[in-house]
Amino acid sequence: MSNGDCMNDKMQSNNSLQDIYKAIVKVAFTIAFTIGFSVNSSYAREFEIGIGTHISYYPAESNYYIELVKKYGFTSIRDELPWTNVDNGDGTYTIPKYRKKNDDLFNNSQNAGDISSMLVLDYGHLKYTGGGYPRDDKDINHFVQYASWIANRYKGKVKYYEIWNEWLLGTGIQPRLQKYRPSDDIYFKLVKETSQAIKKIDPNAIIVTGSFNPNNEKDKKWIDGLLDRGLMDYIDGLSLHPYTYNTGSPVKESAEGNLAIIDAFENKLKQKYNKTIPLYITEIGVPTYKGRWGVTEDKAALFAMKYTMMAKSREYIKGIWWYDLKDDGNDDNNKEHRFGFFTNEFQEKKAATFFLKNKSVIGQCLIQEIKNNSKAQLVCSGNVNTISLDDGVFLSNMKSNSN
Numbered sequence: 001m002s003n004g005d006c007m008n009d010k011m012q013s014n015n016s017l018q019d020i021y022k023a024i025v026k027v028a029f030t031i032a033f034t035i036g037f038s039v040n041s042s043y044a045r046e047f048e049i050g051i052g053t054h055i056s057y058y059p060a061e062s063n064y065y066i067e068l069v070k071k072y073g074f075t076s077i078r079d080e081l082p083w084t085n086v087d088n089g090d091g092t093y094t095i096p097k098y099r100k101k102n103d104d105l106f107n108n109s110q111n112a113g114d115i116s117s118m119l120v121l122d123y124g125h126l127k128y129t130g131g132g133y134p135r136d137d138k139d140i141n142h143f144v145q146y147a148s149w150i151a152n153r154y155k156g157k158v159k160y161y162e163i164w165n166e167w168l169l170g171t172g173i174q175p176r177l178q179k180y181r182p183s184d185d186i187y188f189k190l191v192k193e194t195s196q197a198i199k200k201i202d203p204n205a206i207i208v209t210g211s212f213n214p215n216n217e218k219d220k221k222w223i224d225g226l227l228d229r230g231l232m233d234y235i236d237g238l239s240l241h242p243y244t245y246n247t248g249s250p251v252k253e254s255a256e257g258n259l260a261i262i263d264a265f266e267n268k269l270k271q272k273y274n275k276t277i278p279l280y281i282t283e284i285g286v287p288t289y290k291g292r293w294g295v296t297e298d299k300a301a302l303f304a305m306k307y308t309m310m311a312k313s314r315e316y317i318k319g320i321w322w323y324d325l326k327d328d329g330n331d332d333n334n335k336e337h338r339f340g341f342f343t344n345e346f347q348e349k350k351a352a353t354f355f356l357k358n359k360s361v362i363g364q365c366l367i368q369e370i371k372n373n374s375k376a377q378l379v380c381s382g383n384v385n386t387i388s389l390d391d392g393v394f395l396s397n398m399k400s401n402s403n
Contacts, residue, residue, distance in 0.1 A: 047312045048116065048319025049362065050076035051341065052283060054328070055101045062104040066113040069325065072341070072352055073359040077109060078282060078321040080120035080165070082172070083146050089127035093149040106154045118160035118282065118321060121147050121194065123172035132177035133167075133186070140190050147194045151201040161198055162239050162282055163191050163209040168222060184222070188229055195234040208239040208280045214265040215244050215252065227273065237278035237318060245286040246293040255306035256373050256389065258284075259314070266316050278318050281311065285323035287335035288349065294335065297350035302391050304341075304351050305362060305398075313368035313379075322351075354395075361398055 051074045055062055069077060081102050086093050095103045109115040121143075124131045128142050151161070165171055167187055170178030195207045209231075212219035223231075223238065242262055244252040251257035262279065269277050284307070286300045287293060295303075304322060311317045327344040329337035337344070341352040348356075355362060365380040370389070378387045378401050385401035388394065 046318075048076040048321070049074050049308055050078055050116075050118065050282075050319055050321035052078045052321050052324035053105075054324065055079050055105055056099050058101065058326070062101045063108065063112055065325070066105065066109050066115050070113045070115055072355045073363050074115070074355075076116040076118060076159075076319065076321065077105065078118040078120065078160075078162070079105060080122055081106070081150060082123045083121070083143060084123065084125040084127075084131070086150065087125060087128075087142065087146045089125070093146065106158050108157075110157055110159070116159040117157070118162055119150065119154065119158045120162045120165050121150065122162075122165040124174070124177070130177065131174035132180060133173060133182050134190055135182050135186065137189075140186070140193060143190060144193050144197050148197045148201060151198045151205065155202045156204070158202075158205065160206045160208065160280075162211065162280075163194050163207065163235075164211065166211045166241065168212060168219060184225060188226055188231065191231065192234045206236045207234075208237045208282065209235055210238040211241050211282060212238075213241050213243060215242055215247070215258075215261050220265065227269070227277075232273075232277060237280050239280045239282040241283040242281060243284060245295070251373075253286075254373070255303050255310055256370050258307065259310055262317070263314070266314075276316050279316055280318050281320040283321060283323040285339045287338040289335045289338035290332045291335055294338065299391065301350035301354040302394060305354055305358065306367065306389065306394070308362055309365060309367040309378075310370070310376075312366040358395075358398065365398075 051069050053065060053069075055065055055077075058065060066077070079102055081095070081099060085096055085099055088094060106117050106119055109117045124133060125139075125142065128139055129135065134140050134143055147161075147163075151158075164187075167181070170181065191209050195209075198205050198207060210223055210226075212223050214220060240262065242258055244258045244261070247253060249257070252261065262281075266277070266279060286295050286303055288295060288297050288300050308320055311320055322341065323339050325340060326342040326346055327337050327340035327349075330344050331337045341349055341355070343349060361380070365378055367376045367378055367387075369377040374389055375386055376389055378385050378398065380401075387397040387401055
C-alpha cells in the first residue's frame, strides 16, 4: 500500500533541483513560523493517532489487535474491505470467510476498545472491471452499490470512510491495466456519487479521498484540478500519503521538513479557496530495511514520535494513520517488509517501544514553534518548555520537560 515503490525513480533530483527545493522549504518554514500554531487542548484530544493494519492476514482474532493498538496509545485503525471481495457480481453482497476479521474489526472496534476505524473502499472488481479501474457510469453504479451496502452494515460503527486508495499510482490494480487509468471525470463522479450515497445512509460519517503525495508535483496538479471542480462539496477532507523517505534530501526526510511541505501546500489551498481544508494523513512511514532508503529502528521511532507530536499542533491536520502495524514479511532487503511498528512475528520494534514508553507524552503533549530545524516548544497541559530536536537528546528532553 506504500507509494514508495512507485515514486523512487521519479523523486531523484539533480543538484539544481535540490537548490530549488531548499529555497521552497525555506519559504515553507517561514510560512509556518509566521502563522504560528495555536494550542487548542480540545483539538488535541480530537486528533487521531492511528495505525494501518492488514488484519485479515494476522493470526489472532480482531479484538486482540484492537486491544494491542489501544495499549500502545493509538486511537484509530485503518483497514479495508475491497469491492471485489464483498460484491458477488450478481446483486448480492457477503463478507468472505477470510475477511471475517475485518468485519469484526469494523463492527466492534468502537465499542470493544473505544478505537475509531477508517474503512477504505477500494480497487477494481474482477467481474465488472477485470481488476482494473471503474471505466463508466455502469461501473460507478456498481461501486456505489457496494459502498452503500458497506455503509448500511457499519452505520454508527465506522467513523471514517476513505474512497479509493492511491488512484494515481494504480495501487491494487492489475499491473497490466494500470496504464489505463480513466479520466479525472470518472474519479470525480465516483467520489461524488459514493459520498452522497454514504452520507444518505450515515450522515455522521467522515469521508475523505485523494491518498496523494503533496511532495509530488503531478499529484498536486491532479488534486488541484479536482478541487477546482468542487470536490470539497462532497467530502469532508483530503487524504495524504506524504512519503519522503526516498528523496535523498535530509531536510525532506526529517519530520520537520516533511511537515513544512504540507504547511506550504495547505497555505496555498487556503489562499486559493479562502478556507481551511481538513487534511488526514492516512499513510506515512519509513522502512527499516537494509537497502538504499532504509533507516535504523531508532531513527524510524524518533521520526514517528516527532512527526505525531508536531502534526498535532496544526489544526488543519486531523489525524495520522501510520503505515503500518507490523512488517509484511521477513526480507531485510525488501522495504515493503519493513514498515511495521512490530516485526512480522509481532515482536516490538523501536517505534512500538518508544510509543509505549512515552504513551502519555505523545497523547497529551504537542510540539510547536520549530526554530531553525533544531529547537521547538513542548506543550504539555499548558506548560511550555523549549526542547532540542536533536535525535541524541530528544527523548531525555521529552521526559525531563513533560513531568
